[in-house]
Amino acid sequence: MKNPIKLAVFDMAGTTIKDQSxxxxxxxxxxxxxxxxxxxxxxxxxxxxxxxxxxxxxxxxxxxxxxxxxxxxxxxxxxxxxxxxxxxxxxxSPDIAPMADALEVFESLQQMGIKVGLDTGFSRDIADTILSRIGWKGHPLIDITVCSDEVKKGRPHPDMILKMMAALGIGNPLEVIKIGDTEVDIHEGLNSGCLMSIAVTTGAYTEEQLRPHGPTHVVHALSEILPLVEREMATQQD
The missing domain is CATH 1.10.150.240 (Putative phosphatase; domain 2)
Incomplete structure (x- = not known):
């Protein structure tokens, strides 16, 4: 039997937080x-x-x-x-808001036994300002957050994902999936050896711009990752 998915790592701005440039x-x-x-x-x-x-x-x-x-x-x-x-x-700014389906997706993943992490190219002071503003700081649906100034090397290096794995006691990157809206999100997932490195087109880039960077999947909304995860989890039980 394959290893189950234990952690989903999401980017912040453009992926789980709305960003209009x-x-x-x-x-x-x-x-x-x-x-x-x-x-x-x-x-x-x-x-x-x-x-x-x-x-x-x-x-x-x-x-x-x-x-x-x-x-x-x-x-x-x-x-x-x-x-x-x-x-x-x-x-x-009155424009700050989470993606409409973000918390719903987080909750669905947690119901499947998958922890939710957020990582970002922002430093901790910016990240905490965002999380506080939208009510996500200490939110029960978010298990861990890591920022680029808390590791030696930020994206596209695997350091932030590895830090999360160590903190949560996850030993195999094939138990992790990564979701983000930029090429460096994709490469972070690939460089970490994640089971999936999923590109989402809710940020600055289109599917045509993201595909050449080799994501395992491209989705157009966060909710579209749930069938991918459910399918993978089902195959692990076969």
Whole structure:
């Protein structure tokens, strides 16, 4: 008999939390505030899901002047601006809301004996602001959350998923599935050896943009993962 699925790891913004390019817009504003006016929304969208300091470093490489260096101090200044923008947005914007089917999916998974985790490219201060705002901090349907600043390497590396597995006593990545809306979510799941690395088209990317990154499945709503899980769980009992 196969190992049962024990953990489902979901991304936050764009996957379980609605995101209308809000993160990318805050990214642009942080760069603009420090004189980098040519950073585009397309560039920012391409870095969604990455740990934000890494994304800032890579984007700066395309915009620094000749002779200028990308320093940790500069990265930290832009990241601090981004964090401030995001915290203000998530504290006050009327647009903050979970995906309509998120809690229903979490509850269905828990009824199947599957724990629910959230991971994110955000730092803990932003993540906790979001979770508090929508009433998910300490929510009984969420078993664990891990942020990119709590591990050595964020996505697409497997560190956040491995941290969850260790905390929950799960020894085999084939007992884990990953769900997210960006290429780095997909690669995080694949690099972790997860049973499924499911792409969802509720965020910044279309199915056509996500398919080339090799997800095991592509869905268009979180509720569409339930039949996939139910089918897998049924085959494990055969």
């Amino acid at each position: 809000n993160v990318a817009q805050a990214f642009l504003k942080a760069f603009f505030n420090h004189g980098y006016k040519k950073v585009s929304l397309e560039e920012a969208n391409e870095k969604m899901g990455y740990p934000k300091p890494l994304a800032i470093r890579e984007m700066l490489q395309n915009h620094i002047s000749p002779g200028e260096q990308v320093t940790e101090a500069l990265i930290n200044k832009i990241h601090d601006s981004f964090v401030a923008e995001m915290i203000q947005f998530y504290k006050h």
